[in-house]
Amino acid sequence: MMIAVGLWFMNHAMESYSIGTLRRMGPGFFPAVLGGLIAVFGVLIALPAFFREGDPLGFEGRPFLMVCLSIGVFAFVLERLGMVPAIFALVFCAAFAKPGPNLIENLGLSVFLAVAAVAVFIWGLGIPIQAFRWNI
């Protein structure tokens, strides 16, 4: 685990370094100095990371994946079918972030959120967004 943390830190420093070499005259001055500084700090963080006990990262794959997926799906469905179906898709995806999703509960939540969103965003604030559309 410690090696993984250390490697990530090093990778972070190296990634930052490549920003530093993107040097351009004029508009590039500030970013170039910045890139150099980021690299220096990357090293400053990476060095002690090799010498201390690493903590476990505590990465949680399931919520990570499902939350990301739910937002991605929302964007995807929104463009093609409109806001209301997108909300249903988002809620059902997100439900799987926690073990043991209750589908009836989530159906209720979707309906509630869809009504609330149409009321607030479309009627209340007049944001140009379509509740339903057909564009596949």
Added chain:
Amino acid sequence: MEVFGDLLFGFQTAFSLQNLMYCFIGVFLGTFVGVLPGIGALATISMLLPLTFYVPPTTALIMLAGIYYGTQYGGSTASILMNLPGTPSSAVTCLDGYPMSNSGRAGVALFVTTLASFIGGSIGIVILTLFSPSLAEVALAFGPAEYFAMMLLGLVAASTLSQGSPVKGIAMVLVGLGLGMVGTDVQTGQQRYTFGIPELSDGFNLVAIAMGLFGVGEVIASVNKIRDQKADQRQKITFRSMIPTRDDWSRFWWPMLRGTGVGSFFGALPGTGTTISAFMAYAVEKKISKTPERFGKGAVEGVVSPEAANNAASQTAFIPTLTLGIPGDAVMALMLGAMIIAGVQPGPRLITEHPEIFWGLVASFWIGNVLLVILNLPLIGMWVKLLQIPYRFLFPSILMFIAIGVFSVNNNTFDIFMVLIFGVFGYFLMLLRFEPAPLLLGYILGPLMEEHLRRAMLLSRGDPSVFVTRPISAAFIFVTTALLLWAIYAAIKGKINPKIDD
């Protein structure tokens, strides 16, 4: 006595029906998210940022500010009843608030924290009212060199004084500055780091960054962490149970005033904010107490002082933001961002050029604080019920608001994917114990800093010594260097965090 005339003008602005309504919405929502653990002021303000494009800037700021200081009121409720801080700055209230609740004194605890919050907040507003105009006048004499040096100080202070490692904090500021570079260069019109993506030519969307880092990242991290816990229903919070005893009163006033003093001071400093103020106030109270052994077991002082401090701090935090254009913490950075988006240039000229914004905002603070007392004392039962909304209903709703909110900025699904990317980024930062708040500060101040740096160098014909030969700028640079040295010293000693030793 000019101040009174200005304040009167401010009240005229704040008492318009629209502003009053948004002030109410702001403090209501603020209390709401303050009570609920798992979403904070930052996530809420970033979620509502897109909506503010649809109202005038004064109204928008009134609402956003209301959320900010409103959360400080609500935050204590969950701390006292469930030992779960609603906001980070109320974490310290758990120490004595929960024991009070366990011994059947939850009502008293809720009453004294609300009262302390109100008085602390009010004194904070008085300080804001009295000092801001004169500070702004001083700042009018600033040239580009001074601005650059001041922003440098603000960023260094924010990253070294905040929680966590100062090295990581500074690294985050730098990454934020780097993100701020993306887009079209103002002076030459050259595209930088856009990789030919047309959506990036205006730079990253502030809303997408803020929502991703503080909303999505936070949701991923807390889905499994926040258990669906029920508030203790054994005791009913009645009005009668809220009446403090004579002994409570005798322990109320001085801790409250001391807390307010500590909070006002740390709030006005860039980079410290409400959480550090609350922790400091608690530490001070415990240090000077004749009976320190009572702390942690339900001491009234232990809830009064930090709650007065975080509310005073949330008002004085507006001083550097409104008079100098230097945000003290990430919430203030978002407020600044909201002003810039609305076309209002923050800085020392704000008070003279946009008196309706400054004085309207100040007057709305008074109104908001009174509203909060009304919202908090009689409606406490409603907030307690709110604590029973399970997080499994909450987080899909949060995600939906984030997704629709960011889409509505540009009507563009590209921004939703940006939120996703920054959410992933934010989650990993959290795992690796990096603070995302300094990143946001860097992102907002980056382009301003670059502009002032270039202007300063242009005026001095490329001579970098302007920063140390001009006295005000030299002073800022000196303080910045001192802070950096102190941070390095403290990092070596490993004692940077203001921890409370129980």
